[in-house]
Amino acid sequence: MLEAGCGIGAQTAILARSSPGARLVSMDISRQSLLSARRSLRSIKSRADHFLQADIFHLPFSPESYDHVFLCFVLEHLPDPGAALKSLMGLLKPGGTMTCIEGDHGSCFFHPRSREALGAWDCLVQVQAGMKGDSLIGRRLYPLMAAAGLKDVAVSPRMVYSDASRPHFMEGFVRRTIIPMVEGVEGQALEAGMMDRASWEQGIRDLHLTARPPEGTFCYTFFKGVGIKE
Numbered sequence: 001m002l003e004a005g006c007g008i009g010a011q012t013a014i015l016a017r018s019s020p021g022a023r024l025v026s027m028d029i030s031r032q033s034l035l036s037a038r039r040s041l042r043s044i045k046s047r048a049d050h051f052l053q054a055d056i057f058h059l060p061f062s063p064e065s066y067d068h069v070f071l072c073f074v075l076e077h078l079p080d081p082g083a084a085l086k087s088l089m090g091l092l093k094p095g096g097t098m099t100c101i102e103g104d105h106g107s108c109f110f111h112p113r114s115r116e117a118l119g120a121w122d123c124l125v126q127v128q129a130g131m132k133g134d135s136l137i138g139r140r141l142y143p144l145m146a147a148a149g150l151k152d153v154a155v156s157p158r159m160v161y162s163d164a165s166r167p168h169f170m171e172g173f174v175r176r177t178i179i180p181m182v183e184g185v186e187g188q189a190l191e192a193g194m195m196d197r198a199s200w201e202q203g204i205r206d207l208h209l210t211a212r213p214p215e216g217t218f219c220y221t222f223f224k225g226v227g228i229k230e
């Protein structure tokens with residue numbers, strides 16, 4: 001199995017645990033991330049011991065050498081996700097399968113809702129677009145996978161919903177994942193004049209309210225696509 005764009009190994013750990021019999025190769029373009037992945041994976045007993053630095057667009061593998069290719073939150077960062085999928089398709093054996101998981105920032109809604117919070121969220125979408133990515137890629141997963149030549153493509157939306165009755169989602173998903181992701185584009189958003197500083201800071205404060213009981217709620221949809229190479 002090939003995991004393309006493994007980052008610091010968050011999914012690698014899950015893959016290794018759920019498929020202990022598989023031979024797993026995980027690659028990423030970032031040396032730094034691979035170092036972290038190796039370190040964190042050392043603590044779990046797994047066969048995910050093969051990490052490789054490589055570019056999805058220039059893959060150092062033999063054609064048709066993998067049974068399964070797995071990607072999670074990678075296509076959204078690429079300038080040409082269609083070309084990346086075609087490149088990965090070449091590595092699959094006939095009958096092999098591919099799994100792609102992506103988010104879609106347009107699928108997000110929350111309470112309480114303010115102009116500034118929506119503005120800060122939109123900065124995230126715009127900054128990613130400026131970096132030649134597409135944070136609205138979840139809705140494109142089916143056409144992208146089908147155009148790459150995969151057959152029997154099936155895409156399922158996976159909604160994550162958080163409110164005060166689900167404190168682990170409020171903490172783990174909204175406060176520790178979603179809000180830091182928005183905060184991460186502060187420099188680029190302000191520099192590009194997408195918002196003024198006061199509105200930005202208000203927006204971030206308001207987003208924190210969506211993860212605060214008893215009022216806060218947050219909803220986001222991920223998309224998981226699977227397909228087969230004939």
Ligand SMILES: C[S@@+](CC[C@H](N)C(=O)[O-])C[C@H]1O[C@@H](n2cnc3c(N)ncnc32)[C@H](O)[C@@H]1O
Binds near residue numbers: 056
């Ligand atoms: C948001 S992270 C996702 C990491 C991991 N899949 C996860 O779900 O936690 C996106 C990863 O894609 C990697 N990436 C971006 N462009 C790449 C390329 N051209 N080739 C290989 N990896 C790439 C980045 O270095 C980053 O680690």
